[in-house]
Each structure stands twice: as structure tokens, then as C-alpha cells.
Amino acid sequence: MKSADNYRQLRKKGITIRKTADVIIASFCIENNLPLLFSDKDFIPFVKHLKLISASPTT
Template structure:
């Protein structure tokens, strides 16, 4: 199983043909993609029209979704953010710490197009899958 960050999903929805998008398509067909609630939120909040929102929502909720206790995720994500900052890494988007926490917790690699995840990987046990 692999987590694909929101950045890759957005590229896919825009019709971009990157190596990461091609891997997303392949892994989707093989049933090897897992999402987090935050990734779903980030994708859906970018949908301007109701019909797009509903269609994408239906498609995304058909994937495997990691579920965790929201309070524990919030605390552990904040702890990850703080530990990274102590090591000199400033993460621009706190949601990336939440996504990274889920990946670390479930020992899953992440594919991304977002420099925050490279910083998180340098200062934690996050596994980034290079494409």
C-alpha cells in the first residue's frame, strides 16, 4: 500500500502526465492506494462546483482510507512538527505533518510533489518513494 499526497492527486485531476501520476494510476488499478481523511479534505476543498465535488467525493471514498483517533492524530502531528522544528526543519503546511504521521504510524511510503515531505523525511522515519 502507498499513500499519494494531495499534490499528486491534484496533478492527476488536472490531467498532468508525470511519473508520479502514472504510478498513481498503476497502483490504483492494483488496489494499492490508501488515503487519509486530510488528503480527501484537501482534494475536495479545491472543487468549485457541486457536481465536481460530488463526483470526486464518490470516487475517493471508494479507496482504502486510514482511520485514526482525531485527538491522537492531532497530538502526534503537533509533536512531529515540534520535533522537526527542533532539528531545524520548518514545515510550511501543518496538514503535511498529519499526513506524514499517518504514513509513519502505518509504515507506508508516500509519493509526493511537495518539499515539506522531503524535510519531514530528513528529520523522521517517514519513507518517501522516489519515482
């Protein structure tokens, strides 16, 4: 599953995502090329390292 791959990629970089649901949501958005509006800091590594498209004004 792509969620597990994304989690492992971030762990290799020393990043731990606290909530499994965040990994699943981010992975879905990455796979479907959808922007994600968020305020949870756990999504920032997905933007920086895994090409998650942010719809949030602060990232």
C-alpha cells in the same frame, strides 16, 4: 497527538513545515508504516529526520 510531536521535533532542528496538512499526512504515513508519493519539498525533512518512507523516485 503524534502530528504535534513530529512538528516540534522538526522545529527543534530549525525546520519549519509550511502546511499543517503536510504534517498530518506525513505523521499518518509514519505511524502506519506507509510509503508516501509526493512532489512537495515539505515532505523531505520527514524522510530525512522522521523515517517517512518515500515512494517518490527523487528522494
